[in-house]
Amino acid sequence: MRFINLHFLKEIGIACEFDFLLEFSLVTDHKVQIMPDSFIHSSWNKKDDSAEIPLRPQALSEFVGQDTIVKRLEVSILAAKQRNEPLGHCLFHGPPGLGKTTLGTILSKAMQTDLVLTSGPSIEKAGDLAGILTNLKEGDILFIDEIHRLNRAIEEYLYAAMEDFFLDLMIDSGPAARSIQVKLNRFTLVGATTRVGLLSSPMRSRFTLNFRLNYYCSTFLEKIIMRTGQILGIFLTKKACLSIAKRARGTPRIANNLLKWVRDFAQIKGFSRIDELLANEALNMLEIDELGLDEMDKKILSTLIDYYQGGPVGISTIAAALSEEIHTLEEVYEPYLITQGFLKRTPRGREATALAYQHLKIPFKT
Numbered sequence: 223m224r225f226i227n228l229h230f231l232k233e234i235g236i237a238c239e240f241d242f243l244l245e246f247s248l249v250t251d252h253k254v255q256i257m258p259d260s261f262i263h264s265s266w267n268k269k270d271d272s273a274e275i276p277l278r279p280q281a282l283s284e285f286v287g288q289d290t291i292v293k294r295l296e297v298s299i300l301a302a303k304q305r306n307e308p309l310g311h312c313l314f315h316g317p318p319g320l321g322k323t324t325l326g327t328i329l330s331k332a333m334q335t336d337l338v339l340t341s342g343p344s345i346e347k348a349g350d351l352a353g354i355l356t357n358l359k360e361g362d363i364l365f366i367d368e369i370h371r372l373n374r375a376i377e378e379y380l381y382a383a384m385e386d387f388f389l390d391l392m393i394d395s396g397p398a399a400r401s402i403q404v405k406l407n408r409f410t411l412v413g414a415t416t417r418v419g420l421l422s423s424p425m426r427s428r429f430t431l432n433f434r435l436n437y438y439c440s441t442f443l444e445k446i447i448m449r450t451g452q453i454l455g456i457f458l459t460k461k462a463c464l465s466i467a468k469r470a471r472g473t474p475r476i477a478n479n480l481l482k483w484v485r486d487f488a489q490i491k492g493f494s495r496i497d498e499l500l501a502n503e504a505l506n507m508l509e510i511d512e513l514g515l516d517e518m519d520k521k522i523l524s525t526l527i528d529y530y531q532g533g534p535v536g537i538s539t540i541a542a543a544l545s546e547e548i549h550t551l552e553e554v555y556e557p558y559l560i561t562q563g564f565l566k567r568t569p570r571g572r573e574a575t576a577l578a579y580q581h582l583k584i585p586f587k588t
C-alpha cells in the first residue's frame with residue numbers, strides 16, 4: 223500500500239476532489255491522506271500565537287476546580303490505559319472560557335496521543351471530515367469545538383465513525399452511485415459546546431462521558447489568578463487576587479484577562495507590586511462592578527426594566543434594542559445573569575428579577 227497526500231498533488235498542479243481521490247485509491251491501492259491546513263491544527267504544528275497557551279494547565283493535577291469532572295476523568299484515563307484502549311468519547315459543555323479546550327489538551331497529554339483541533343463550522347463537507355478521520359492514528363484525540371454547529375449530514379457520518387470506527391461514503395450519484403466503507407483507527411472524539419441543547423440526541427448519546435462545566439467560585443478563581451500571576455511573573459497580594467476573582471464572572475479566561483489588564487495598569491502607573499487598592503483602581507476603569515457585571519450586563523437589565531417594565535420580553539427584541547447578536551446574548555451574557563439571579567427565562571420571554579432592580583438601585587414595582 224502506498225500513500226498519497228493532497229498537498230503533494232496540489233504542489234504538482236493536480237487539483238482534485240475527495241471523491242476522485244477515493245476512486246483513485248480503489249483503483250491503484252493508494253491510501254488517501256487529505257488534511258487541508260485551513261481546518262486542522264495539530265498539537266505539533268499549531269502556531270504559538272495565542273497568549274492562552276502558556277497558561278493552560280498541562281495535567282489534571284494542575285487543573286483547578288471542577289473536582290467531580292477531574293475525578294471521573296482520572297478513573298476513565300486510568301481504566302483506558304490499563305486496558306490499552308483509547309479513551310471513550312467525551313462531551314464537555316458549559317459557557318465559554320471554563321476550560322473545555324484545556325481539558326481536551328490535558329486528555330491528549332494524559333493518554334500520550336496526538337491532538338487534532340477543529341471546530342464544527344469549519345467541517346463543511348463529508349470530504350473534510352473524511353480527511354480528518356482517515357489521518358487519525360490509533361488513540362488520537364479529535365477535538366471538535368462548537369460541535370453543535372456541525373452540519374446534520376456530517377453529523378450522521380460521525381455516528382458510524384464514533385461507534386464502529388468506519389466511514390460509510392457515497393461515491394458518484396445517480397445510477398453509478400455506490401457506497402464504500404473506509405476503516406478508521408480507533409480514536410477519541412472530544413466534543414465541546416456552549417449549547418448542549420442544540421446537539422441532536424443521537425449525537426449526544428454516542429458520547430460515553432458527558433461533563434457539564436460549572437462557573438468557578440471565587441476561591442478557585444483566586445487560585446487560578448495566583449497561578450497565572452506566577453507564570454507571568456506578576457507580584458500581587460491575596461486581597462488584590464480576591465478583588466479580581468470577584469469580578470471574573472466565575473470564568474478562568476476572564477480572570478486571566480483581568481489580571482493582564484491590572485498588570486498593564488500597574489506597569490503604566492509605575493508599580494511592581496499590585497495591592498487591592500491598585501487592582502480596584504484598574505478594574506474600575508473597565509466599569510466592571512464587584513459582582514462581575516460589565517457594561518453590557520447592566521445595559522441588558524436596564525433595557526428590560528426601563529423600556530419593557532422588567533419583561534417578559536423576547537430575546538430578539540432585546541437583541542435589536544442593544545444591537546447585539548441573539549446568540550451572543552444567549553451564550554455569553556444570559557447564563558451568568560441567570561445563575562446570579564438577575565434574570566429569568568420564561569416561556570413568554572426574559573424577565574428582570576427583584577435582585578436586578580435592587581442591584582441597579584431602581585425601585586421594584588410588583
Ligand code: ADP
Nearest residue numbers: 274277278286318319320321322323324474475
Ligand atoms: P473553553 O474552551 O471552555 O472556552 P479554555 O479551555 O480555552 O476554555 O480556557 C480558557 C483559559 O482559562 C485558558 O487560558 C486556560 O488556561 C484557563 N483555564 C480554564 N480552566 C482552568 C482551570 N481549571 N485551571 C486553570 N486555568 C484554567
